[in-house]
Amino acid sequence: xxxxxxNETCSGCKACELVCTLQNLKEINPSKxxxxxxxxxxxxxxxxxxxxxxxxxxxxxxxxxxIELKGxxxxxxxxKCDKCMACVPACPVNLVKVDDDGxxxxxxxxxxxxxxxxxDALTFE
Amino acid sequence: MLYGYxxxxxxxxxxxxxxxxxxxxxxxxxxxxxxxxxxSKILYDENPPNVEPFxxxxxxxxxxxxxxGLFLPASGKTHFCTxxxxxxxxxxxxxxxxxGVNMKYAGYDVTIxxxxxxxxSYIFIDNDTVEIRPAGQYWGKGxxxxxxxxxxxxxxxxxxLTIGEAGENxxxxxxxxxxxxxxxxxxxxxxxLGSKNIKAIVARGTKSIPVFDPKGLLKKxxxxxxxxREKPGFKGWTPExxxxxxxxxxxxxxxxxxxxxxxxxxxxxxxxxxxILKELKITDKGCFACPIPCGKYGxxxxxxxNVYVEGPEYETxxxxxxxxxxxxxxxxxxTNYICDEVGIDTCSAGAVVSFALECYEKGxxxxxxxxxxxxxxxxxxxxxxxxxxxKREGIGDTLALGVQGAAEKIGYDSSKxxxxxxxxxxxxxxxxxxxxxxxxxxxSDIGAHHGRCWVLGSDVATAVGGDKNATVHDLISGDxxxxxxxxxxxxxxxxxxxxxxxxxxxxxxLGTCRLQYMEIGLETxxxxxxxxxxxxxxxDFNKDLLLLSEKIWHLNRMFNKREIxxxxxxxxxxxxxxxxxxxPNGPNKxxxxxxxxxxxxxxxYYEARGWDENxxxxxxxxxxxxxxx
Ligand code: SF4
Ligand code: SF4
Numbered sequence: 093x094x095x096x097x098x099n100e101t102c103s104g105c106k107a108c109e110l111v112c113t114l115q116n117l118k119e120i121n122p123s124k125x126x127x128x129x130x131x132x133x134x135x136x137x138x139x140x141x142x143x144x145x146x147x148x149x150x151x152x153x154x155x156x157x158x159i160e161l162k163g164x165x166x167x168x169x170x171x172k173c174d175k176c177m178a179c180v181p182a183c184p185v186n187l188v189k190v191d192d193d194g195x196x197x198x199x200x201x202x203x204x205x206x207x208x209x210x211x212d213a214l215t216f217e
Numbered sequence: 218m219l220y221g222y223x224x225x226x227x228x229x230x231x232x233x234x235x236x237x238x239x240x241x242x243x244x245x246x247x248x249x250x251x252x253x254x255x256x257s258k259i260l261y262d263e264n265p266p267n268v269e270p271f272x273x274x275x276x277x278x279x280x281x282x283x284x285x286g287l288f289l290p291a292s293g294k295t296h297f298c299t300x301x302x303x304x305x306x307x308x309x310x311x312x313x314x315x316x317g318v319n320m321k322y323a324g325y326d327v328t329i330x331x332x333x334x335x336x337x338s339y340i341f342i343d344n345d346t347v348e349i350r351p352a353g354q355y356w357g358k359g360x361x362x363x364x365x366x367x368x369x370x371x372x373x374x375x376x377x378l379t380i381g382e383a384g385e386n387x388x389x390x391x392x393x394x395x396x397x398x399x400x401x402x403x404x405x406x407x408x409x410l411g412s413k414n415i416k417a418i419v420a421r422g423t424k425s426i427p428v429f430d431p432k433g434l435l436k437k438x439x440x441x442x443x444x445x446r447e448k449p450g451f452k453g454w455t456p457e458x459x460x461x462x463x464x465x466x467x468x469x470x471x472x473x474x475x476x477x478x479x480x481x482x483x484x485x486x487x488x489x490x491x492x493i494l495k496e497l498k499i500t501d502k503g504c505f506a507c508p509i510p511c512g513k514y515g516x517x518x519x520x521x522x523n524v525y526v527e528g529p530e531y532e533t534x535x536x537x538x539x540x541x542x543x544x545x546x547x548x549x550x551x552t553n554y555i556c557d558e559v560g561i562d563t564c565s566a567g568a569v570v571s572f573a574l575e576c577y578e579k580g581x582x583x584x585x586x587x588x589x590x591x592x593x594x595x596x597x598x599x600x601x602x603x604x605x606x607x608k609r610e611g612i613g614d615t616l617a618l619g620v621q622g623a624a625e626k627i628g629y630d631s632s633k634x635x636x637x638x639x640x641x642x643x644x645x646x647x648x649x650x651x652x653x654x655x656x657x658x659x660x661s662d663i664g665a666h667h668g669r670c671w672v673l674g675s676d677v678a679t680a681v682g683g684d685k686n687a688t689v690h691d692l693i694s695g696d697x698x699x700x701x702x703x704x705x706x707x708x709x710x711x712x713x714x715x716x717x718x719x720x721x722x723x724x725x726x727l728g729t730c731r732l733q734y735m736e737i738g739l740e741t742x743x744x745x746x747x748x749x750x751x752x753x754x755x756x757d758f759n760k761d762l763l764l765l766s767e768k769i770w771h772l773n774r775m776f777n778k779r780e781i782x783x784x785x786x787x788x789x790x791x792x793x794x795x796x797x798x799x800x801p802n803g804p805n806k807x808x809x810x811x812x813x814x815x816x817x818x819x820x821x822y823y824e825a826r827g828w829d830e831n832x833x834x835x836x837x838x839x840x841x842x843x844x845x846x
Contacts, residue, residue, distance in 0.1 A: 103503040103510035106315075107442065110288040110506060114438070118431045120287055121322065123374075123423035130373050133397035134361060134525035137499040137514045208442050210451075210508035211501070 094164060094201060095127075095143040095216055102213035104131050104139040108205035115204045117191075126187055126199040141213070142185040144199035153182030165201045220429035221283035221751035222246065227325040227347065229340065231413055232273055232332030236347045241326050248843075250765060251282030253725035255327055256298030256309055257769045261776050261846065263329065270302035270405070271387060271412035273333035279320065280327045282728020286318035286426055286505075288438040289747045290445055290739065291730035293318050293505025301404040303389045303565075303619050304640040304664050306777035306784070308404035311668065311725055313504030313512075314396035316376040322422025334414035339367075342420045343375075352416040357382060359558035360394035363417060375421045381560020383607040384411035388617040390565035390642065394557055398502065398512060398527020402562035404641060404663050405619075429753030437750055441743045445508045450690030450737030455501070457490025458511030459531035461693050464489050466535065466646065468697035469677045470805030471654075473540040473647045475593065476571035477636045477794060480647035481803025484544040488534050492546040502527055507730060509737060517550035519596060526554040529563070532667075535645035536567020541574060542594035552599050559607035564666075565619060568642035570602045572620045572635055573612070581629050586612040633793035639664035649795050650702060650808040651676035653710035656818045657717060659789045662773040670717040671735070672710065680705040685713070688738040702804045707814050711821045719766040723758070726765065768842040770826070771834045775846045778833055785831035789819060 109125035117124055128142040151159035151166050158172035159179060168179075179188045179196050188198045206214045219241065228237045249258045256278045268274045278298040285292055295317025301308025320328065323344050330340075334349060337356040341348045355363045360381040367377050377395065384391035384407035391407035392400045401407075410418075428434050445451055454461055466472040467485035474482045486492070493513050503510025514527045529537070529549050537556075538549045556563045576582045577591050584590055588611045591598035605613025615626045620635035620642055636643040641664020648655035657670025674692050675685035680703045684691065724731035727748070733739040741758035748756050756762055778784045791810065799809045823830060827838030839846060 101501070103501040103507070103512075105503050105505060105507050105510065107288070107506050107508070111435070111439070114288045114431060114435045119425040120428055120431075120434075121423070121425040123322065124425075131397075131502075133514070134365070137502075137516070137525055139500065139502075204439075208439060210442060210446065211510075 094146045095199070095206070095214060097141045097143050098213050098215070099138055099140055101211040102129070102139040102141060103211055104129055105210065107208050107210060108141065108214060111204045111208045115202055116200070124189060126189065126197070127205060128185070128187065142187060143214070144185070144187050146201070147184065149182045149184055150179035150188050150198060153178045166198065167200060168196055168198060170195055218427060219246065220427050220753050221287070223281070223321045223324045223326050223424070223426055225324050226327040226329065229328065229330045229347070229349070230332045231330065231334040231338070231349060231415070234349055250726050250762070251285070251326065252280050252296040252728045253309060253722055254765060254769060255280040256296055257307070257772050257776070259327070259329060260298050260300070260307065261772055264300055266779055268300065270300045270305065270409060273413065274331060275300050275409060277330040277409055277413065278327070279317070281317050281321045282726055283752050284744070284747060285728030286321040287428065287747070287751055288434060289506065289729070290441055290733050291504060291507040292728065293507065294725070294728055294730050295320070295401070296725055296728070297393065297401045297406050299406060299409045300780060301641070301663065302387070302408050303405045305781050306639065307662050307773040308406065309663060310393070310401035310403045310406045312393065312395060312399055312401035313730065314376070314399035315505045316378050316395050316420055318505050319376045319420040319422040321426060322424050323420055324422065324424055330413065330415075332413065337414050337416055339417040339419060340415060342418070344422060344424060355416050356385065360560050361397050361558060364394070364397060367417060367419060371419060375419050377417055377419050379417040379560070380407040380410050380415075381558055381607065383559045383561045384408050385416070386607065386609050386617070387411055388561060388606055388609070389619045389622065390562045390569065391560050392562040394560055398514060398557065399504065400557070400562065402564060403666055407560050428751050430750045434747065434750035437743070437746050441739070441747065442508055444743065445733060445737065445739055448737040448739065449694070450688060451509060453694055454690040454736050455509045455511070457494065458513055460490035460493050460513070460529070460534055462531050462689060463534055465693045465697050468699060468804065470702055470800065470803045471646050471648070471651060471673060473535050473643075473645055475542055476540060476575045476634055477643065477647055478798070479801050479803060480649065480805055482539045482544075485539070487544050488538045488546055488549060493529070496546050497550055504730060509733060511732060515550065517547045517554065519547050519551045521551060521596065521600065524551060524554040526550050526557065529553045532645045533563040533567070536564055537570070537599065540567050540571045541599055543596065543599060544594060545596070548596040551596060552603065555600055555603050559603065561603065561607060564644045565642040566603060568636055569606065569616050569620055569623070570599050572623065572631070573602050573616055574598070575634055576627055576631055579629070581627050581631055582612050633797065636792050636794065637665055638791060639788050641665050646673050649800055649810050650680065650705050650805040652705055652707035652810070652814060652818060653714050655791055655795065655810060656710055656714050656822060659791055659819070660714070660718070660822060662770065662777070669721060670714055671721065672713050672717050675713050676705045676710070677702070689736040690738070699804045701806065704808060707818055710818065711825050714822065715825060718770060719763040722769070723762050723766045726762065768844065771838060771842055772844055772846065774828070774832070774834055775839070775844070785833060786819065789832055790815065
């Protein structure tokens with residue numbers, strides 16, 4: 093449950109990365125986004141987006157139980173987090189990122205990427 | 218704090234192997250805003266007068282705009298500028314993709330490169346790390362081949378621009394390639410990089426761009442994406458992209474055919490956007506932040522082999538297709554692939570190949586010089602000519618000069634059908650019955666390029682009726698079934714040409730694509746508000762930005778005057794074919810441009826611009842725009 097990516101329509105524009113960081117980090121910086129767009133060219137000539145599907149691997153790896161399931165979304169509780177970074181390599185798509193203060197952060201299902209994607213390549217279920 | 222900008226200029230001296238960073242000059246920002254504004258100013262001020270295009274002292278400039286890289290539609294354009302080897306004057310070329318935004322995220326709004334590297338090299342830019350690295354292993358290789366290899370070596374996230382063999386061999390219309398199918402095509406920009414021994418530039422940036430009001434920009438950015446979705450062209454124009462205009466151009470008698478001998482063909486259905494979708498397309502491929510991706514990435518199958526290629530877009534379809542009488546979409550896509558790989562501009566390539574085919578047909582080029590018996594519409598012939606140009610073999614060495622230089626060497630009456638202005642080959646709109654469009658080509662600062670002016674819709678409207686201000690989507694979704702088209706009116710074209718010449722390049726100043734405005738009609742008010750949230754400054758698009766765009770026009774004209782000893786009116790004429798030969802068939806059959814009309818249009822145009830009768834800005838005009846040149 094959560095974000096779903098459809099690579100038949102994605103055109104690699106990264107508008108999703110842009111809105112992700114502006115919405116959540118108040119910054120213009122796609123490299124900090126909580127999803128990752130990339131192309132494979134020349135062969136097969138397609139775009140892919142790595143997304144957080146709330147698989148929970150980060151939560152499982154966290155020794156402090158700081159990553160908590162709220163509804164359908166795993167959220168990092170900064171009060172419990174001791175910045176050990178165990179969650180970062182645990183993410184199968186490298187989308188647990190580290191902020192300027194050394195705290196991990198991840199997708200919170202804000203769905204802004206779904207709203208903005210001009211190609212309807214991202215949906216939410 | 219300078220909002221909307223990364224805040225730095227990067228200076229690279231290849232001869233000295235030196236890299237310097239300095240704060241972005243406030244005067245540039247205040248007076249010239251960004252992109253094309255920056256490049257025109259810097260080229261005029263910093264290029265030593267009268268250096269040859271391939272002299273190490275000629276600057277190679279990269280500039281981003283204040284909207285580049287931000288959360289708003291199509292903020293991914295990069296502007297390049299240099300003294301053009303094709304024209305000997307002001308030259309710039311614009312490219313989509315993801316390269317420039319990475320330069321900006323790395324911290325650089327402007328990059329100025331001079332000198333010449335001692336050995337084949339590439340420039341590596343990763344945030345604060347800037348290095349000139351050896352590129353011997355890549356020299357001589359094809360553009361996408363090098364891009365693949367570099368991504369393999371450095372990582373997928375690095376954005377790479379390359380030149381091909383043609384750039385290395387200083388072909389006057391060599392391009393820069395990027396992102397497996399995006400180019401800065403025109404004015405021989407790739408040859409200038411080649412003359413500096415630079416095979417590639419690699420960029421990765423992971424810094425934030427400071428903006429004045431992040432919340433405001435977030436809200437307005439979302440609104441602007443939503444507004445694009447509401448435009449009829451969002452669904453109507455995007456699927457075929459620029460190729461969607463092919464049939465309309467053929468229907469209105471503007472499709473270059475057989476080296477511009479005529480303007481109509483009977484096989485447009487075989488080479489149009491629908492043919493691309495049916496035969497080639499794998500995916501839509503767009504530039505950074507673009508909601509209406511015009512790129513069609515596909516797979517072409519020919520007797521010469523199967524290739525992956527982005528395109529062909531309209532200019533390629535018309536110039537390497539009908540203009541060379543190639544009526545097979547797979548074949549056109551294959552020639553597109555060859556151009557990308559050897560690194561030559563598909564627009565100029567189509568004009569040069571068709572010129573060569575006509576010279577050959579007339580016996581001006583021998584079979585021995587050509588290296589094979591070449592024919593119109595024959596894929597092998599076209600690919601052969603492209604390859605000998607890139608390698609500069611046989612007549613290819615002459616053709617590498619472009620049609621103007623080649624006609625001078627080949628002689629006979631070939632200059633009459635060398636289709637260019639100022640040395641830059643004409644693009645995909647035959648204009649014998651489109652006086653505004655023709656005037657736009659004639660007076661463009663870089664030579665015959667549609668990126669500076671496109672008023673074909675209004676020209677057609679003066680002849681057959683219709684909305685002079687229609688967007689491209691309006692035009693192609695309307696009715697265009699004409700048996701004959703009456704003569705278009707030239708009387709009132711000047712104001713429209715001026716407006717278009719200021720409007721289209723305005724987007725190159727901001728650092729965005731113009732097609733959201735041009736093709737689907739996104740209103741300029743959006744850009745004003747986005748600019749405000751980005752920079753904290755108010756800008757009236759129609760007054761302030763278009764006034765700057767006009768100022769740049771005068772500045773570039775003065776650059777041309779400084780660099781070309783006898784520059785003036787005589788550089789503003791179309792080739793003789795357009796005023797001596799009647800269009801032989803199609804809806805514009807019988808029409809020819811009148812030399813008297815050309816003179817009249819030039820007089821009116823110069824007067825409206827504040828230029829003297831030789832086409833040089835008057836002192837009063839320069840003062841009005843606060844230009845001290
Ligand atoms: S916004 Fe949509 S089309 Fe653009 S990169 Fe993201 S998923 Fe792909
Ligand atoms: S419309 Fe085409 S050229 Fe313009 S930004 Fe979109 S993909 Fe790039």
